[in-house]
Amino acid sequence: MNDPIVADARPPAQRVERLRIDGARLWGSLMELARIGATPKGGVCRLALTELDGRGRDLVVRWAREAGLTVRVDPIGNIFARRPGRRDELPAVMAGSHIDTQPTGGKFDGNYGVLAALEVVRTLDDAAITTEAPLEIAVWTNEEGSRFVPVMMGSGVFAGAFTLDHALAQRDAQGISVAQALHSIGYAGEAHAPALPPRAYFEAHIEQGPVLEAHGRVIGAVTGALGQRWYDLVVQGSEAHAGPTPMASRHDALLAASEIVLAVHRIALEHAPHARGTVGHVDVFPNSRNVIPGRVRLSVDLRAADDATLVQLDSALRRTVDVIAASRRVSVEVQPVVYFAPQPFAPELVDAVRAGATALGHDAMDVVSGAGHDAVYLARVAPTAMIFVPCAGGISHNEVEAAEPAHLEAGCNVLLHAMLRCAGVAA
């Protein structure tokens, strides 16, 4: 396959240019899927490989079959729904995401990417359009990682980030393995993953951040995903009574930890605009009101768009921690625990997203993905891009997660046209 990915050589017919998805149908499907695991506060709790996840999968599979797609399930439970192309031997143009949610998740995270891909297929069916390359809708298993780690499990296996056996052997808090859970909901598939990696992979997703909304933009052309370095830090001071211990005699682990929290924030600010630095987890010991904390465990999450910046963040963190430890007379252990490389997306596909947006009258904004997505793993094996649409207040992983129907529709139209550019329309 030596063709360029984006088949711009063949200008689409006017009929294709004017093609639009059905926003109401997309919204209706989103709302119907959101009923499975609906929470009282308007969110969704559909943890990976639970009975509810099984029911959600069944619904999506039924819709896919109703759209004439061929459904296969691979051994980690990824679902592939295929629409043949005129040249069906070509690698597919794939789009998808996940339908598992956080425990107090929303209706759109993941679900939007899957149902937008389905809506693209339905739209092509309505218009009786055949693509040159086949299309595939992918539903990746356990993106959220709330019940089983690692996160992005299905796409990780697909991309070879870890092995199938490793993933199948993971257990939830009750000791149930991924393999057992897949069997019990009937999604321990036997199909091989597509023999060839996809020709292109697109993922439409709510932004889960506030940038598009803050700029009044509807379409984000995602240029890549931030690299991530996660650390566990242990600050060791000396536990002592809050009353009898003079201020100057203290080895207060929490004072040092507090300076580290502020330093992590400052270091990220110094590497604007894309660097991020967050302390999200803090455990204080003994955590008693009148005892000077002797030990604090905290997490540090550093992110940047390129590895050079990640390295700078890493050295700044270590340097600063050393200074704080010395001045506060405590010791600090810095343990790296996770590294995700920065993942640029395929420039041709990002261009296809921009072009699709422009054709639809939207001025796409270049953004980076700060969070992990299945697309980040897919980008290791196939040209990949993402399309972001705004979500209210940037809030996600939350029952109040909300998105405008018009924005979801616009993103889906961009997906449609980006996919058509890659797959080509049969004459």
Add this chain to the structure above:
Amino acid sequence: MNDPIVADARPPAQRVERLRIDGARLWGSLMELARIGATPKGGVCRLALTELDGRGRDLVVRWAREAGLTVRVDPIGNIFARRPGRRDELPAVMAGSHIDTQPTGGKFDGNYGVLAALEVVRTLDDAAITTEAPLEIAVWTNEEGSRFVPVMMGSGVFAGAFTLDHALAQRDAQGISVAQALHSIGYAGEAHAPALPPRAYFEAHIEQGPVLEAHGRVIGAVTGALGQRWYDLVVQGSEAHAGPTPMASRHDALLAASEIVLAVHRIALEHAPHARGTVGHVDVFPNSRNVIPGRVRLSVDLRAADDATLVQLDSALRRTVDVIAASRRVSVEVQPVVYFAPQPFAPELVDAVRAGATALGHDAMDVVSGAGHDAVYLARVAPTAMIFVPCAGGISHNEVEAAEPAHLEAGCNVLLHAMLRCAGVAA
């Protein structure tokens, strides 16, 4: 009783001046009592009103009776062991402390004060010395508050800080009331507390802080106890994803909380030497590595030797919190939860401690008690003073709590002579 408390008018006979307690006997009693509830790491776990506390009390009562003392138990379980005076109608000179411990407590906290008082009596018996005023050893119920709150329960009832009924009604985590627990170990006494408040109350105690050790001093003359103001703070920001949320868009509750931790420390330093400021307890929500904390609960513990300083600390805290809340774009609720007034001790008795130390060749160091003690409640109803001796590294409420036999002996000798100065020696 219009006599001065300290009966310096009658110069003690040389025999009395040379009187010394038996350090080995004191140490032996401490070690024997520490066997009841001994922990593998060399500490003691003898929570208030447990069966082990009952056995500890039985041992102390047996020793008291063997020393010829009359033992009474009041309705909150305080034990009073009385040695008659020549003028037995006088209010007693009392000394004591508590024998309940923290869950991972040491051998000396509390126990020293009780057994030092017992050793004083044994020494007087050996020397066949009668005092003018009677002596009382007090063993106060539930000073630690580990099983039942409020802390300093027995001395609190004795001093009228709260009612007997309130104390008896308190329940532990298993729902057992103080009244039930007292009955089950046989220490629900019926004796009335002494009709008159004591003529003087002394409490010998390990310092539980590092000051004496740092200054190479053996005897601390405690001039009073710090006042305390405790607060619960809730910082409310906005929970958001660590990845997609730009640094400048955040409402990070933990950043604000970290600034508050540092501010509490700084405010206390600015009111040196006696002010203390500690954040000991922090809970972060949702406490997830890759989520910007939306809410943090933290405690603040402010202490000072006088109320004017406590008021300054309080205003400085509130002022600083307001500035931090505004600059970090979060809200902070400040809820006062506890107020203990600063408690100066009786100057005459503190002088008696200093004089006792000097007579024994020790240069007493004036110190303040940063922690609460039974003596702090006693000081509300009787002239009171405390004698501190060093403990290793200032460590207490810990199984590794340690004190030098020579220091314990010295403190007990100071107690002996301070008590004799107050009680007077019968000619």
